[in-house]
Amino acid sequence: MPDRITMGEAGLEVPDEPIVPFIEGDGIGPDIWRAARQVFDAAVEHVYGGGRRIAWHEVYAGETSFKRNGEWLPEETIETFQEYLVGIKGPLTTPVGGGIRSLNVTIRQTLDLYACLRPVRWYRGIPSPIRTPHLVDMVIFRENTEDVYAGMEVEEASEEAGRLIGFLAEEFGWKIRPDSGVGLKPISEVGSKRLVRAAIQYAVTFGRRSVTLVHKGNIMKYTEGAFRNWGYEVAREEFPSETITWDECGGEPGDKILIQDVIADAMLQQVLTRPANYDVIATTNLNGDYLSDALAAQVGGIGLAPGGNINYATGHAVFEATHGTAPKYAGLDKVNPGSVILSGANMLRYMGWRGAADLIEASLEAVIGDRVVTYDLARLMKYSTEVRTSEFAAALVERMPIIERYAAMSGTRRAPSHIRAYM
Numbered sequence: 001m002p003d004r005i006t007m008g009e010a011g012l013e014v015p016d017e018p019i020v021p022f023i024e025g026d027g028i029g030p031d032i033w034r035a036a037r038q039v040f041d042a043a044v045e046h047v048y049g050g051g052r053r054i055a056w057h058e059v060y061a062g063e064t065s066f067k068r069n070g071e072w073l074p075e076e077t078i079e080t081f082q083e084y085l086v087g088i089k090g091p092l093t094t095p096v097g098g099g100i101r102s103l104n105v106t107i108r109q110t111l112d113l114y115a116c117l118r119p120v121r122w123y124r125g126i127p128s129p130i131r132t133p134h135l136v137d138m139v140i141f142r143e144n145t146e147d148v149y150a151g152m153e154v155e156e157a158s159e160e161a162g163r164l165i166g167f168l169a170e171e172f173g174w175k176i177r178p179d180s181g182v183g184l185k186p187i188s189e190v191g192s193k194r195l196v197r198a199a200i201q202y203a204v205t206f207g208r209r210s211v212t213l214v215h216k217g218n219i220m221k222y223t224e225g226a227f228r229n230w231g232y233e234v235a236r237e238e239f240p241s242e243t244i245t246w247d248e249c250g251g252e253p254g255d256k257i258l259i260q261d262v263i264a265d266a267m268l269q270q271v272l273t274r275p276a277n278y279d280v281i282a283t284t285n286l287n288g289d290y291l292s293d294a295l296a297a298q299v300g301g302i303g304l305a306p307g308g309n310i311n312y313a314t315g316h317a318v319f320e321a322t323h324g325t326a327p328k329y330a331g332l333d334k335v336n337p338g339s340v341i342l343s344g345a346n347m348l349r350y351m352g353w354r355g356a357a358d359l360i361e362a363s364l365e366a367v368i369g370d371r372v373v374t375y376d377l378a379r380l381m382k383y384s385t386e387v388r389t390s391e392f393a394a395a396l397v398e399r400m401p402i403i404e405r406y407a408a409m410s411g412t413r414r415a416p417s418h419i420r421a422y423m
Ligand code: NAP
Pocket: 028, 032, 090, 091, 092, 093, 094, 104, 303, 320, 321, 322, 323, 324, 325, 326, 327, 335, 336, 337, 338, 339, 376
């Protein structure tokens, strides 16, 4: 019987047939969603043999919704995500014109989805601008509600800017040029701690080796520096037996999770020169923005980068492709469905259906490793076979039984190169 996912004392409680709302999305949304759904259903069926299935529940937003009923983001859609906790969405057209807020931002703010989850890893065969893309396997936790996302800004020469600049001069003695736009960068203890808590908990649950706090505390002590300090506090007070700091262990954490911190600009160098040293990353909003796109480019996979926005306290989560609606390709069955497929794999992992998530990633790795790819990767990869969106999904599904057979023998769903030859 289809049932709701609920939040219990120990975390999400997921029935065998959870109702999962989805928004197909605009532009290429229907193409990639059709392909992705086929992959999700096949993976769940292969791993749980009919014992589990997803009861998909369609809701509307964006241009599709506007054309149906004149509303960009119907109340009913938000209420459905609120009620069923975990959902997934395709890309949405950002409405042009005054007075309409970005739909993605509205969904995140209404459900207080404070952690933006951006896993980044390389898939064998994808061209990368770096020499060691195989060493990149990181999961970024980017704070999603504060810092520049607080959206507190006043325009240069506006009445508000004049008042704010005057107030700051009078009360704080801060001299700001009168022709300045001014923005605020709030970073709170509650906001920082819940983000770092989620990152450490993720590292504990999935056996990760380290959590790196990325900040710009050398310049901004009371915002970025405080984020760093609060991060260490969470580790010390809430995860004393699972974590250890660099100072305590000299970089030899044993079986504990190493908690370390790196200044943001140095981190952008470090992920290029020493990617193997980094695993889970917890960071403020703007740093996270730069870092997640830079890392996605490093593994050559901007079109494959998955994303999720999560509130680990209430359980609410919306997973999504990180690219847009690419309207010129709409309906052509041409684009890469990888981003929404991997977002769905992360959704399944969040729901505790780890086997199905691993199977999806292994089949994607196997197909790309065989150089069977959509146009975007085909134009970068020599000797590849270009396939349509639907054919790419079908290729993933076709690889699943052999990965499952291999998993039964080896205990791992990772697709090693030597079995790809038999696929
Ligand atoms: P975009 O839709 O991401 O497309 C830009 C280019 O990226 C495409 O022309 C294509 O490159 C490539 N691309 C995007 N998705 C791809 C896929 N799945 N497979 C292969 N290639 C892909 O960005 P945009 O044109 O700036 O934005 C279009 C609309 O999407 C806007 O309304 C924007 O606001 C919205 N948007 C929504 C979200 C969201 O809902 N999360 C995110 C970003 C943008 P080539 O032309 O080189 O083939």
